Amino acid sequence: MIRVKNIIKSYGNKASRFEVLQDISLEIEEGDFVVILGASGSGKSTFLNVISGLERPDCGKVFYDTAEITALSDDELTAFRGKKAKGAVSG
Numbered sequence: 613m614i615r616v617k618n619i620i621k622s623y624g625n626k627a628s629r630f631e632v633l634q635d636i637s638l639e640i641e642e643g644d645f646v647v648i649l650g651a652s653g654s655g656k657s658t659f660l661n662v663i664s665g666l667e668r669p670d671c672g673k674v675f676y677d678t679a680e681i682t683a684l685s686d687d688e689l690t691a692f693r694g695k696k697a698k699g700a701v702s703g
């Protein structure tokens with residue numbers, strides 16, 4: 613299960629900040645088939661990068677089952693991604 617809680621992600625600097633993900637929360641159960649729809653630039657790739665641990669949100673939490681990946685260090689996150697990628701290949 614993937615659980616996303618109150619994710620906010622913005623790009624830019626203080627002078628010009630663009631909030632791409634504005635308080636996103638959802639749950640994806642094992643076996644769910646999910647489609648992410650939105651216009652170009654609406655934040656689909658940003659969302660996928662955040663829930664896969666490639667990018668960190670400004671705030672909010674991402675859980676895989678009971679593990680909170682937003683609480684992991686960079687090294688722990690790299691190990692986690694490696695483990696999950698292997699799992700995807702071997703089933």
Ligand SMILES: Nc1ncnc2c1ncn2[C@@H]1O[C@H](COP(=O)(O)OP(=O)(O)OP(=O)(O)O)[C@@H](O)[C@H]1O
Binds near residue numbers: 623650652658
């Ligand atoms: N690394 C970045 N630095 C600054 N702005 C970014 C960065 N990545 C994305 N953006 C901006 O965030 C917004 C969302 O981009 P994103 O790539 O997530 O959209 P998308 O829905 O995947 O678009 P597309 O359908 O074209 O793939 C856009 O305005 C984009 O310019």
Ligand SMILES: [Mg+2]
Binds near residue numbers: 656657658
């Ligand atoms: Mg995209």
